[in-house]
Amino acid sequence: MRGKILNALLARMKTDERLFFLTGDMGINLVEPIEEAFPKRFLNVGIAEQNLIGVAAGLCNLGFLPVVYTISNFLIHRCLEQIRDDIVLHENKVILLGTSAGFDNAPLGPTHHIVDEWGMLKGLPGIDVYATSSVEFAEKALDLVIAREKSAYIRIAKGTPSIPGADGDFLYLEGGKGAPLLVSYGSLVQECLKAKQSRPDLGVLVMNKIHALDAAKLSPLFAKHDRVLVVEDHFPTTGLYASVCQLAVEQGLRLAVEPVAPQGYSLKVGQSSDFYHKLFALDAAGILDRLTRSPPKR
DSSP states (O other): OHHHHHHHHHHHHTTOTTEEEEESSOOTTTSHHHHHHOGGGEEEOOSOHHHHHHHHHHHHHTTOEEEEEEEHIIIIITTHHHIIIIIITTTOOOEEEEESOBTTTGGGOGGGOBSSSHHHHTTSTTEEEEEOOSHHHHHHHHHHHHHSSSEEEEEEOSSOOOOTTOOSSEEEEOOSTTOOEEEEOGGGHHHHHHHHHHOTTOEEEEESEEESOOHHHHHHHHTTOSEEEEEOSSOTTTSHHHHHHHHHHHHTOOOEEEEESOOSOOOOOOSSHHHHHHHTTOSHHHHHHHHTSOOOOO
16 A cells, blocks of 8 residues: 555656655655655655654745655654644645554554554544545545645555445445445455455445545435444544544434444554454454344434
């Protein structure tokens, strides 16, 4: 996913002189082509992520559209104050690229498990949040966010599948009438698709834009279902589950909405994201098991 987005950026920089690429000493063996092609629009600030955001804001004042790339926890957790003060308050447009989402950095432990970051951005006005939930979206994500007015955070996940047609904000894969709907983003989309293979009646909503939600377009899709499971590698209290609940209340939808998500940090050691997906029942087996239980009362 990282390679597809950075290759798309390189191509776009050839025709859009506003674009300026910044990295916090990340992307070795991926970003060198950008540096070689555009040395005057490339800067590695080193392991100084807060400065990374400050420099990006300064470049906005010079007329550039900065694209900032590093690991998600360093980009969001470490730089939240700078994002708020330097980007949001001054209405600067910056594109934030965060890699290693969810449990992608499984062996590194909870300091590198990115399960709480994008929810922090939901409280800040002026930033849209996207997740690479398909190969098709990764190839078009930059063009999409460049064309829109707001700053954007793109949450780049590993292991996302190819899903023809999933190159926009969302893709609805219809199921049987009245069947449950699985809503997901990032690498967990593939677990939802595996669950659908076992139960073809399930509907699946593949989300590439996870904040802010388009209520006018999504409400009619939710209304086709009585039960919705939001499957995500992020805490539900500030993640997509909370957003779907808010949308349902504001739109007057009678939905039984359930989170399938990590309920806390884990100190258990796992060598891959699959370990944590199974631990928190985020895999296809866990999703199918959840569907055997009675839904919450609406």
